[in-house]
Every structure is written in C-alpha cells, then in structure tokens.
Amino acid sequence: MAVAFVGGAALGAVFGELLRAVEDVVSKSASFNSILKQLQSTLNRVTPTIEDIEKLNRVLDRPQLETDMFTDRLREGQRLVLKCAKVRCWNYCAKYSYAKKLMALEKSLLNFFIIDVAAVNYRDTKDVLVAVNRVDSKLDRMGTMGGFVGCCGIPGVRDFVVGFYEPLRVLKMQILDGKEQVVVISAAGGCGKTTLAKMLCHDAEIKVKFGDNIFFVIASKTPSIMVIIEKLFQHKGYPVPAFQTDEDAMNQLVHMLKKFGPNPILLVLDDVWSGLESFIEFLKQQISDMKILVTSRFEFPRFNSTIKLKPLKDQDAKALFCHSAFPHHGSSSIPDDLVNKIVKGCGGFPLALDVVGRSLCGRRKEIWKHVLKQWSEGQSIFDSESNKELLTCLQTSLNTLVERYKECYLDLASFPEDQRIPATALMDMWVELYNLGENGEDTIAILDELSKRSLVEQVIVRKDASDASGYYNEHFVMQHDLLRELAIHQSSQEPIEQRTRFIMDIRGTDLPRWWIEQGQHPIHARLVSLSTDEMFSSNWHDMQLPKVEVLVLNIQTRDYTLPQFMEKMDQLKVLIITNYGFCSAEIKNFPLPRYLSSLKRIRLEHVSISSISNSILQMRNLRKLSLIMCEIAEAFRNCTVHIPDMLPNLVEIVIDYCNDLVEFPAWLCNIRFLKELSITNCHELVAIPEGFGKLQNLEVLRLHACTKLLELPKSIRSLHKLDFLDISDCISLTELPEQMGELFSLRNLHMRGCQGLSELPCSVKNLEQLKEVICDEETAYLWEQYKIDLINLEINVLKEDVNLDWLHDLQP
Template sequence: MAAENVGGAFLGAVFGEVLKVVTDAIRKAYKFKSELEELKSTLESITPTLQEIEKLNGVLDILGRETAKLRKEMIKGAKLVRKSSKVKRFCFFNRVNYAEKIIKLKKSIERFCNVNLQTQMARDNKRIEIDGPCSVPDSLASTPGLDVPMKELRTELLKDDGMQVIVVSALGGAGKTTLIKKLCADDQVKDKFQENIFFVTVSKTPDVMVIVKRILQHKKKEVLAFQTEEAAINDLERLLKSIGQAILLVLDDVCNPARWETVLFYEDLAKKILRVCKGSPLALRVVGRLLCGEPAAVWQNTVKEWDQGKSIFISGTELLVCLQSSLDALDEEVKECYLDLGSFPEDQRIPITSLIDMWMELYECVEDGLSAITKLHKLSNRNLVNLFIIRKNASDDGYYNDHFVMQHDLLRKLIIYQSMSGPLERTKRLIIDISGNKFPKWWSEKKTNPIHARLLSISTDETFSSCWYELNAPEVEVVVLNLRTTEYTLPNFMENMGKLKVLIVTNHGFLPAELSNFSILGSHSISNLKRIRLEHVSIPSFGVQMSNLQKISLVMCNVGKAFKNSNFQILDAFPNLLEFEIDDCNDLEELPVGLCDIVSLKKLSITNCHKLSTLPEGISKLVNLEELRLASCTELSELPEMVTELSNLKLLDISVCLSISELPTQVGKLSSLETLCMIGCSSCKLPQSLIELQKLNLVKCDEETASQWEPYKTFIKKLKVEVLKEDINLNWPRKLSSLTSELSFSSCKTINNH
C-alpha cells in the first residue's frame, strides 16, 4: 500500500466522508439540525490544522500515526450521524441521547485539535529541523524594525528579471537570519516559489558536495557519493531543470565568502574580519585600531593567522580585558560551570540535561538539576547565555529535557583561548575544533607530554573521516564529541582514560550517524564510566558490559536494531543502571528484553516514541522505580495492571498518551505516588481506587481532565489539581539577540546571508 493511502490521504478520505454525511443529513432536514450544523462548522474550521498535520506527516514520513485517534473519532462520527438519522420522532429519550452524543463528538474533535495536535505539531516542527535538511525555520511572530528592509528585500526578490543573487549583510545579531526567515514566510514569496524554497545553513568550511546532498535529500531524490564538486553541481543542475519553476535558495551564515570571486580586495578582508569579530562592536573597534593605516600585507597576514587558528584575543588587549571582566565578576563555582559551555559548537543549542550530567560528575557543588538550573539563570541574568524552554511548565518536577541554552560565539572563543593559553599539559579543558582532517599541529606531530585536562571536547565537520591520532589524556573525566558525518568511529584513545565518567556524543548533521567502535566502552580500563548521552546516532549493537553505568540517555536515535539483537541482554550490559531515558526514538517498538530485571532502576523515561504500543508485564519487578515517564507515546494502548505493584513509584506521567483509555483498576495500590501528569488525557477513565492514593498531592492535567478529578478531592485531602495549558515555544532554538544594527542588502546575481 502506498504511503499516501496509509497516511494523509486516508485521513482526508475519512474527513471528507464525515463532512459529506453531515451535509447530507442537514440538507435532508433530518433531526438534530442545529447540532449537526455546529458539527459541520467545527469540521470545516479544523481543515487548516489537518492540512498542516498532513504536511508535517509527509515531511517526516510517519504515515499518519499522529492522527490515528482523530481518524477513529471521524469514523465513529460518521456512524453516529447515520444512526441518528434513523431515530423516530416520537422516541424522545433516543433523540436526547443522540443529540448529546453529537455535541460530545463536536467537543471531542475540537479538544483534540486544540490540545493534542497542536502539541504534536510543535514536536514535529522541532524534528523537521533535522529530518527536513532544507526546510525554512520558523519565523518570529514579532520582528520590530524589520518591516522596511523586509519590504525592500521582497521587492528586489520578486523582480522578474531572471536569475539573481542578493547578499544580505550586517553585523552579528542585527537580525539577518530573522529577516530572511520572515521573507521566506511571506505570502507573496511563497506564492511565487511554492515548495521550491531551500534554506541551507553553511558551515565554517562550506562544502559544495554537502550542500547539494542536502538539497537532493530534501527533494527525496537518490543521493550518491560525489567524487568531485563538479559532479555535485551537475547533479544539482539536472534537479533544478527538472523542477521547471522559480527556485529560491537561501545560504545562511556564509562564513567564508572567499569561495566566490570578489571585486574589491579590502571588501573580502573586511568580511573575514567581520566573521572573526562575530559582529561585536568592541572587537571591531579593537581590530580597527590595530590595522588602521597598515599596508595591505599586514591586513592579509593578520587574517591568514586567524584562518590558521590564531586567536583574535592575542591581537587586542582591550577586547580581552573587557570580556574577561564579565567572567571575573562570577563566583568561582559559576565561572567554572560557564567555561564548560565552550565544549559545544557555535550556534547550537545545548541541552541542559547534558550540562547536568557533566557538572554532577565534575563538581560537588552541583548535586542535582535544580542546582544546575540556578547557575544557568545567574549566567542568563548577566547576558552570558540565552535560555530557551519549549514548554514553560516542564521543569517544576525536575525534568529538564525541554530546556536548552545558547552562548555568544565570541564568548566561546574567549573560553577556548583561556583554555589553551597556558601550557597544554596543564589545561583544565581541552577544546578542539577540527575542519576536514586538519588536526592541530601539536597533536598530529605528537609534540606534547601527557595532558592533564579533566574535560575533552572535539568538534568535527561533515568531511571528517574518523581517522584518529593517539592522544594521551589519562585525567579526562568528561568527553564531549560533536559530529556532522553519517558515519563516525569512537576514538581508540578513550580506552586509556581510566577516570572517564561521562560521554556525550551529539550528531548535528541532518541524517543519523552510524556509530561504530562502541565496544571500546566496555574496556576494563574505563570501568568508571557512569553517564552516557547519545543524540541522533544509529546504534547497530551495544554488545558491551558497563558495570558501573548509572544513566544512559538516547535522544532521536535508531535503537531498534540494537535492542532486537538476540545477543543483547540489557541486564548484562548495564547491571547497575539507575536512570534510563529514551526520547524521540521512532524505531522503538518494544523495550529491550531484560529491562525489567534491572531492579536497581529508579527512573525510567520513554517519551515521544510513537511506535511503542505495550509495556512488558514484568515491569512489576522494578521494585525501586520512583519515576515512570511515558509522555507522548501516542500508540501506547494501556498501562498494564502490573504497574500497580510499583510500591515506590512517586511520579507517573502519561501526558498525551492518546490511546490509553483508562487507568489500571487497582491504581490505588501505588501507595507512594505523589505526582500524576495526564495532560491531554480527558478520554481516560478514572477508577474508583484512586481514593486510596493518600500521598497524591499534585495532578497536572488539562481543563477537561480536571473536571473528572473534582469528586476525588473530597477523599484525598492534600490533592491539588493543576490545570496547565500547553505553552510551546516554536522558535526555541532560533531566538537570537535583540536587533541592534541596521540591515543592508545589495543585489548581485540565491540569497547569501553573511
């Protein structure tokens, strides 16, 4: 069966059938005319939402799973309307009964669209950033100061004079990207270019072959390995000719304009200086004073040194002193935590959960997530970081998976400069950025003694081949690996890190990275490893034993193959696991065999995993489990009755588990339960045994669900029912600093955003 018949088109067919049945019933003047007219109005009003959901389903190739429950409601609705038309006029009670059912159906559809689908659309928008490699990011609702340049830019773009290139340039933070996103969302622009708007963020070392691969992937074309840039360009040319319509290609964050011939020599150097200074007025003033009046050779040599990795801070004492003063004003504990943020790449959101994992092992001052959040708020208040929260209500129970932080690029450069300014052997943090396969000279030539850093961060780009040099760093406790390739090999030198406690591997590319050499983590020499976080990688097999591992987090990973491996026994691999998190892993259909045998487990979080339909009956064996989170597992059909045997369970979250129709009959046996989250679960029936939950003090839910809890307040004296509205920040990774400078653009001959 074709995908479209399973997914969006099937929903459209069901929707059309219900609307037709209702319209016919009204036209034939059947009973319940007013109720049916209201139902018809509701069905017509949700059309835009359904169209958007189907669009997202098509982009993500999830075949309509998100709308499974809505389809069921529609099918039931069609049957209900047909039955109601057969009710006799004199059957008063039947008429009242059917009228109430039609009204209930209308409210159910409205509630589902206003709460559940909006939540899922927000999550899908988040995932499109990875799965749709050239999708246009969401634009801000309010963009003060951009109306005039927006109008001028739109006029220039819509000129019907053949191919053109428009360059948008301004200082960093001036709002260039915000302006371009606003342009791409403009109705006139979308009307002209339709589905042929490609938004590509260019890396520090732009690779034409990588850019072409992204465009082909976006158009769902076969992507072959290009041998040369010319072959890639030829393939792109064939694609563009086959489209046969106007095309808008946006190149955002173009860092190295030298790939295009420029007319003015100084203009080229000026753009490079702007890039190095990251738009900072202070940095520009210092560099301007340094180079003012100097001959062209000095300008060239200075920029060449920066390109080769020499720090901008060496050139200007004023810049270093000024930025350093911002760090020196911090107390020592907060300062140390802040310097660790340099472990993550430029312009990328940093998951707060990653920072918590790092800091809990590096510093005794950070004992839990709340302590880490407090420190980040202090940094935010000093404008050293920007905090982003997808759901504002998501943090008050100690769950921070929806929290992220970003830092200014220039401050990251300061962190790296500080880390590398002293003797390499004595640095606390070793932060390395590798372009292509160009390793730092000291590393490739092995010109160093053992390094005593406690934190090692290595960032590589799309062209890195995973060919590693040896590195002697026996004191490392935290390793952060940032990658962009589709294949990645864990470095062998980690085997010599006997004090390693935390490993964080994050793929920032648009396809999952196939992770190999995973077996190295089972080496006896690194038996102190306690925490692992893997994001957007594909794990063919775990096949290792990590006896001291306490927490493993898998985010947007392909795990199905590893978990189904008959040789994999999770109890053997992680016998002392305390926390297990799986988020947004779309190929997870069932939990790994033996998971319920890990009796040490205290926290189990399986969220946004839409293929997971059942929990194992053996879950009752997790006698020490204190938190069970199952939020947004939309196909999870039920909570097995055995869940009620978890006598130490304090928190249960089944929010947006749309297929769960009732709580277990004996849920009252959860004698330790303190918090129950069930947002979007208004169709879930509440059993009588809930009155036995005398320790339950907080229920988080939506307004519809809250009404069902009113009778239980009489029996559970301390119960507080908190009604929450989903407050989702769709612009979570994209909010930049305030617009401080004017934008300018010049028409040349795609849009390049420097």
C-alpha cells in the same frame, strides 16, 4: 493586503450593482454624462482589486464586519445614480444638487482606497508578519527533534531592532532590482549580518516576489554541501535521495529547484566561512531565476555585489544599549555621560551593546565606572583589528561572572557553533565536574544567569515540561558563534599540556601538526571536546589524556569509530556522543572494553547501536544512560544475557525520540536499583512487559507522548515507591489497570492528552498520597467523583504550552 478590511461576498455584489447602474444611466441620460463617466472610470480602475478581494476572502473565509459601512455607502450611491436618471434636463436646481452628490460619492470612493485601505493594509501586514514570525520560530525550535532536522524556514527577528533601515533598503534594492544573482553581506562578528538577512526574508515585498521559495540555511564554519542539500529537500517535503557525491547532490538539487514556480527562488546562506564558493557558483550558472544572499565575516571578491555592514551610529547604538540596560524605561541613577562612554566603548556592535547593556542592567554606578576602567586597561583577545573593541567588551562581560558560572560558560564551547545545546547534556557534565545537584536545578539556575547576561539564549520547546519532576529534555541553550570563539580563546591561554579544557574542531582528515608532534606528552585537561565533519576518516593519531573526566564527541559521518586512545582514559566519567549529520551514525566499536571502569554517565544522540556487549552491562559505576533519537531496537533485541547485579549503580535511564523502539526490553526490568525511567516521544512503543513490576525501586516514570502505547502492565501494582507518573499524550490508552490503586506512594500524576480514557479504575480512590493531577478538561471530570475520598487532591487543568513562539530566534 487589505483583505481583512474590504472582504466579503456582499461587497462584490453591491459594487457590481453600482457599476451596472452607472453604465446604464450613462447610456440613457446626458444630464450628468461627464461626471458619471468619471465615476465609471474610477469604478473600472478598482474592479480588479475588488475581484481579487472576493477571491481571497472566499479562500480565507474572512468576516464582513469591517465592510458594512462601506457596503451601505455603495448602496446609497446606487440609489443616487438611479435618481439622476429621472432628473429632467430643464430642472437646473436638481441637476446642481445631484451633481454635487455624485462628486461627493466619487471622492468618498477614492478616500476609501487611498486612506482607509492603505491604513488597514499597514495594520494587516504587521499582523501577518507577527503571525509569520511566530510560526517560523515554532518550526525552527521544533527542528531539534523528531524528524524536523534540516528545516530551512526563516528564523524570527528579535523584538527591538534599530539602525537597519538604510542597509535593508539597499539590500532590498539589490535583491529585487539588482542584476547580480549573488549578494554578500560582509561584516565583523556581532554586527547584525544575520539580523539583516532575517529582516529581508520577513519583508512584505520580498515575500510577495518569492512566495514560498525562500530558504534560510545556516552554513557554519565547516559546511557540508550534502547536508545543506538534504535540508533543502526535506524542507520542501521531498524524499531525500542517497547522494553519491557532492556533484550528484548539486545536480539533483537543481533538478528539484527547477520544478518550483511561478515565483523565483531566494536562498540565504548564513554565516558562510569558506568552502561553498563552488556550490554558489554552480547554482548561479544553473538557475537564472534565483537570488543567493550570503552573510559572512569575509569578503568574496569573486561575487561583485557586497554590502559591508557598518557598526551602528551613535543615536541608534544608544537606543539599542538603553533597551537592554534599562528594559523598563524607568528613571535611572546612571549619569547620561557615563551611559554615553559605555555606548562608545561598545563600538557600535549590536551584539556588544546588547550583551554589555544586559550585564549592567540593575547594577550600581560604581560597577559601571569599574567596567570603563577595565576597558581602558584591556587588550584585544584576537589578532583581528576589526574585532578589537567588540571582543574587549565581551571579555569584560565574561570577567564579571563568578568563578563557577565562568567555568560553566567556557564549557559551552564543547558543542558546535550554531547548534542547540541540550540542558541535560550540560547537567551530565557539570554534575561530575563541579558536583552540582543531579536534579538539574543548579544547572538551570546557571543557564538562567547566563541567559540574563545574553551569553546564551534559552530555548524551551515545552515550557510546562520542566515542571514535570525535573524533566529538562526539551530545554536547550544556544551560544552565539562569536561568544563561542571567546570561550575557546579564554580556554586556550595556557600551554596545551596545562589546559583544563582541550577543544578541537577538525576539518576533513587534517590533524594539526602540533597534535602529531605532541607524541607521548600528556595533556592534563579534565574536559576534552573533539568535533569532526562528514569527511573525517576516523584515522586518529595517538594521544595521552590521562586526566579526562568528560569526553564530548561531535560527529557528522554515517560510520564512526571511537578513538583507540579512549582506552587509556582511566578517569573518564562522562561520555557524550552527538551526531549532527542528516542520517543516523553507526558507532562501530561501542563500547570499548577497557575504559569503562569509571564511567558514570553515557549520552548518545542520533546514533545507531547494533549491539550491547557484556562489558557495558558490567559497568558497576554507571549511574545514567541517555539515548536520544537513537536506533536501538536491534541492540535491545540481541541482548539476552542475564548478569547478576547487572548495572548495580544505574539509577536513571532516558530514552527519547527513539522511534524504532516497539516494546520495552524485558531484560532492562532486571536493573533492580533503577529510580528514574523516562521513555518519551517514542511514537512506535506499543507494549511494556509484565516483568516491569520488578523495578521496585522506581520513583519516577515518564511515558510522555508514547502515542501508540496501548496499556500499562498490571504489574505496575508492584511499584510501591513510585512518586511521579507522567502518561501525558499517550493518546492510545483506553483504560488504566485496576491495580493503579496499589501505587501507595504516588503523589503526582500527569495525564493531559489521554483522550482515549473514558473512565478511571475504582481503585484510584485508594491513592491516599496523591496530591496533584495535571490533566485537560476532558479528563478532569473523571476525577471529580473521587475527590470525596482523596481530600488532599488538587486537579490542575492546563492548556498545552508548546513553544512554537520560537514563531528564535531560534535561535541564538
């Protein structure tokens, strides 16, 4: 749209004056009748556009800077027309001169709308698409936490895309003008189906037709109709009903969708495997003014309109590869024929071109030749012929990793496809499996390397968060589903009993036959991952897993029972339970009493715990407890026991996005050896008890974004080992305790966003070890008067860096 160029109230007024002048002279003078009527016709044709521009600019509050020259031209035109009315019919010289000027005026008007408006229309469309991509990406990345689960916004498109012009043109034609309601994009993994779908959703013509009624839903291998419908309700801001059955959910969805208008609806179901055909057919029959776009590795014969996405042609493939392999477009010592052979070996698959290009970026010519040799000797890792070349390329990229990085990469398959993997969960695993450092730096370094090789995509919600003394709770990675399959395949080359990783995706209540037949034969895996969907009944078959050190349970049901065979896991060190369903999951039998002796790390996400039994309080080896988006208030309230030397090795507690936590439990203050406590994004937390001072070994305290926290306890004076304190975005804090000056070891203080503070306690001048304060401009001036006493203090004023760039993507 050209609003930014032609907007402003003055433009409409001047345009109206010119039109009225033309109409008046036409009715009173015959001297220039034909020319003025032509001019009048031109003005009448553009009048609706001018009126629309006026309305839009009033809504958008657009400036008029770009329209001044055109407005001046309209005023000159008005004066010219009025002068024409005074020209006598016998004055042929004047008539000739003014006729030429009128024709020039009409031509300038046409040029403006044909050339200038079109050019700026293109510019503004690009600006809008950039802004939309940023906003979409931000919302998509926020979808991980804090009530944004289920957002169906359009993910952003990568910055460099080639070879999709023709497929996009064909797809647009079918969506805009085709008779079929359901359009399927079918291709092998890694061919760019999702990219094409994203490009369609961001297309200007598509946005004009469908407006806000575009929904982008990742279906995945085990789709849940209820979860998809719950996401659609939430995305539009509607209360999510308590659906009784899939049929009930579908009926209520149709009832909601029929309220939308005046635009039609575009629903994108991305990465559909099977199980949604009946849902799609139902929507097709119930809502006539709706288009459904499906991307899938499979073809669906029941839907007539299918676009088979083909690999990139040679020129486009080379352009994409070179963008990844030579990102700075500088001179390269790699011969062109060698580049061409590598490009050919990638088979035109966009994912392979990108992955292999990045893996060879900056590498010597000998490495490139070695890769070619490996390809010539390699074999397909899957049976599918269509994936042969792509998977051979991907496997070669994986083989270039050093052993530790490769092992860590294979561990990523423990988490479901199309889900963000928390860096902190990986830290918990890798500290115990590979003896990595507990501060997270080793883990982040590994993820950075995997990201550089395009084996994962890093997603950092707040880039500044990782600077906060090893805080990585808002750091995630995503793994392409094809790469996850590759990792699973690599981990499955040995017989089941001998595998170091045992990864199972269970659909419904169907356990594989070999599991049942396995009987009492032990599986010696160190890492076990069991993923179940919303239909799973928790009816586990017995298994022997005597060497398991890390157990990852990915669940979707609202009620979940831990498998009884966990009681035999005597070497279990890490337990990770993550609920990917819409509602919080109630863990019925947590914790089991007999498998706790070796546990060092427990991470629970999006689950509900109703009680904390004595058994967990006596876990002598537990070092870290993480509760993310959990319902824990009832369990904390019900715990009144006091056990001597309770949790003697627990050094870290993480409580993040637990919005039912109103007061920090007093009994937790008895954990004497606790060194690090993070209570972040707990927006209902109001109070911290005075007994908090008993945590005398505490070195790191994070209270970031506890927006209702009213004050810090006076007993904070007893935390003489506290080195790091983060109270950023605690907007309800109006003062800090006078005892702050007794934090003699405090070196780092983060307090950006503490808008309610109007002064600091005088005792802060005694913080002689304080080296850095990170705050905003409103708070920085409060510290200036104390810089005389705190000669080593550095005050850093930072702007908030929330990655809502992720407007990723999201992504993966």
